[in-house]
Amino acid sequence: MAAPELTGEAGGETIEFVEVCAEDELADGEKLVVEIDDQRVMLARVAGTYYAISSICTHEHAFLDNGAIVENVVYCPLHYSAFDLRTGCVLGPPADKPTPTFGVRVENGTVLVSVKPVAVTEPEPDPDIRVEPVEVPSTLQSRILDRFDSMSWLQRAAAWTIKIGTPIRATLAPRGVLDLLHGRWLGHALHPALSDVPIGLWGASVLLYVFGQTWPAVLLSLAGIASAVPTIATGVADLLVTDGHDRRMGTLHGILMSLATLVQIASPVAYFLGSPLVAGILAAVSFVITIGGAFFGGHLVLGRGHMVDHTVWPVVTPQWQRAVQESELIPGGTAVAEVDGRKVLLYRSPEDDRISAIEDACSHGSGPLSLGKVCDGIVTCPWHDSKFRLRDGAVVRGPATFPQPVLEVRITGGWIEVRPPASRPEGR
Secondary structure: OOOOEEEEEEOOEEEEEEEEEEOOOOOOOOEEEEEEOOEEEEEEEEOOEEEEEEOEOOOOOOEHHHOOEEOOEEEOOOOOOEEEOOOOOEEEOOOOOOOOEEEEEEEOOEEEEEEEEEOOOOOOOOOOOOOOOOOOOOOHHHHHHHHHHOOHHHHHHHHHHHHHHHHHHHHHHHHOHHHHHHOOOOOOOOHHHHHHHHHHHHHHHHHHHHOOOHHHHHHHHHHHHHHHHHHHHHHHHHHOOOOHHHHHHHHHHHHHHHHHHHHHHHHHHHHHOOOHHHHHHHHHHHHHHHHHHHHHHHHHHHHOOOOOOOOOOOOOOOOOEEEEEHHHOOOOOEEEEEEOOEEEEEEEOOOOOOEEEEEOEOOOOOOEHHHOOEEOOEEEOOOOOOEEEOOOOOEEEOOOOOOOOEEEEEEEOOEEEEEOOOOOOOOO
């Protein structure tokens, strides 16, 4: 945008501003996208105040100016990450990094935006308010994870993994290949089950090398290499549906496991070339790398709940509870209600007027199904594109492998009420 440049002082540093629009050009809740020094910036007006933030989502680089604004929050149109317009801070996943903010001034009926991002200054603390510091225990595991998570090379590797894999995922997902790899047909994730096979075979191979049983050790090594192929394929499929910290740890896990496989391949090669001692050493090195990779894989599953059922923990009241008024749910439409401290997604079928209710949090990664698209009675999770049948919560397409819990529905006194089915285990 061509505009005269103005300057201002901020903390002793000169900041340049450019004219963007007239003060009365935007109404409350409206937004405008502008290019400032090759930066895509979104200007929004909320309650009479203008805010400017980078329009690029820090998760998958979608344009925030195409998203919805609710009060002081803008939602990414791609995966519904939420950002605070005032500070750029992340208010909702899957994004985990804030987006830059820009200074805004209104002078003589004109809105001006800074050329460069500005730091958001924290308000001075109230001396009458006592704030206790947060103490986080430092364990060996947390130190290892934090050290790797902050490495720039790993962040770049994770970004490239998704950049390359996303088009592949978009091609294979409709064909059912990824559902096969995720394990939807099995009822739970396939990768953790397969990963035990090469680890066990390679560990036994090292033990046989120690006792001088070289030929059996080579056979187990070869069997482990063969089982590593589907294990890697399922691991890559699961990696493509991670975000933030999980994506970085998953990438590191994949790098280590791939390296272990390559070293393991070199072990039987060395044996057939007449060097059984070298073969044993390579098998041992491969197994050590495998254990290191398994540490990060275990963190993803046991520490972060990756590819587990995210709908099993809410404690629910077994009695009927009001969700929404019947008049609010039109045929073919959906409604979301907070019931017993959790959100429930309701759907009214246009064919038979049947009302269905399922948990709103996706069983794969807790994504908000109520923000996803609904077509022919099937809702698509806005985060990773899992598809669920609203009538019974069945998984139509992964990466989800667990169905959505359904709730019983009744209509009484003009209200739609829900409760957990009587057959649901207590505490679920």
